[in-house]
Amino acid sequence: MTSVDFVDAIALAKHRQNFEETEHTRAYREMLAAVRGFQNAVVQANPSPEQLEQMTTSLQQMQAMLEAQALPEVERWYGRGGGRDGKLQLVTPQLIFEEVEDDRIHAHTTAGEFYIGMNGAMHGGIVATIFDALLGRMAAGTQGRVCRTAYLTTEYKAITPLNQRLDLVAKVESVERRKRFVTGQLWHGDTLCATADALFIEMLPGQQ
Ligand SMILES: CCCCCCCCCCCCCC(=O)SCCNC(=O)CCNC(=O)[C@H](O)C(C)(C)COP(=O)(O)OP(=O)(O)OC[C@H]1O[C@@H](n2cnc3c(N)ncnc32)[C@H](O)[C@@H]1OP(=O)(O)O
Structure with a gap:
């Protein structure tokens, strides 16, 4: 093989x-x-x-x-796994999945200094990458649907701090045929740091 x-x-x-x-x-x-x-x-x-x-x-x-x-x-083992401790990967800080339902996920993470942008704030590209991983997991749902990101829009509302617990919430807003419209929020305590909305498309057999 x-x-x-x-x-x-x-x-x-x-x-x-x-x-x-x-x-x-x-x-x-x-x-x-x-x-x-x-x-x-x-x-x-x-x-x-x-x-x-x-x-x-x-x-x-x-x-x-x-x-x-x-x-x-x-x-390879890299990129596999996917239980509570998330996938074996390095591209985002480790995501811990606390509740995974078919239309809602609650997870948390703590990002170390490696993910710094400037002046103690997380790099904006990392915030978007966290959302891609979180919302991709949301689109996969409990059935493990294989989806790809068609678009992902991130809004940065407040600085996302490093070395602090961050709470992540994802929701499925609607489903139309192969399209899954999903949203995400990244919180530090009571502060909403970033939001995302994304469209994931379920793959057809034969698609790469
Ligand atoms: C328990 C198991 C756990 C598993 C965990 C897994 C976690 C994984 C986490 C990691 C996840 C990481 C994931 C990653 O990072 S995936 C990597 C980043 N993404 C990509 O590389 C995707 C590149 N793009 C493509 O391959 C194709 O364009 C796709 C496959 C997305 C669609 O091409 P396809 O030929 O298949 O479909 P279609 O073109 O007929 O379109 C179908 C429908 O969609 C609508 N449409 C399409 N694009 C857009 C758009 N931009 N805005 C609005 N609408 C759009 C379109 O109008 C049509 O609508 P309708 O006519 O039906 O109404």
Whole structure:
């Protein structure tokens, strides 16, 4: 089996939904958490020349080790999972899904320094990426529908802080044939930091 067998998005998603949490994959999740910790540390420090040399050498060694084991997308653990602790991914801060219903989701997250824009505020592109992941999960619903984002509009109402709990709410507003219109809100306590509305289209067999 190669990744070429899975240009069909539905077949790829179905195959990747079969994901067993084992000791080995839990260790992979822990490694990704360590990468997140590293990313947070790396953006906050100005290491000395000696430290930089040491870090660059170590990182190059780890990169070479991983490159020697690279797999086609269909076989990778990255991007899989999807229970309460969300997917095994690094593109957004980890999302914790508290309630997942077919028309409503409540989740939360805490974004570290890696996701900084400027002056303590989260980068706006990360806010939009969080909404894409949250609203994509909403469009998938409890049935695991395979959908793609047709549009996603984000409004930034207040600074989204780092290192603080953020609450995320998603809702399905309406459904028309393959179209799922969904909205999202990102809260810090009582402050509404950002909102989004998006259209997700359910994939047809054969579509990439
Ligand atoms: C439990 C399991 C959990 C699983 C968790 C999964 C979580 C995943 C989370 C991660 C998620 C991350 C997800 C990602 O990041 S996906 C990556 C980002 N998105 C893309 O790359 C998508 C690129 N675009 C396309 O592939 C196509 O355009 C799609 C597939 C979207 C539609 O092309 P397709 O040929 O299939 O459909 P159609 O053109 O006949 O249109 C169909 C209908 O839609 C209407 N329309 C289309 N576009 C727009 C528009 N912009 N505004 C308003 N309306 C629009 C259109 O008028 C028509 O309406 P109607 O005639 O029916 O009335």
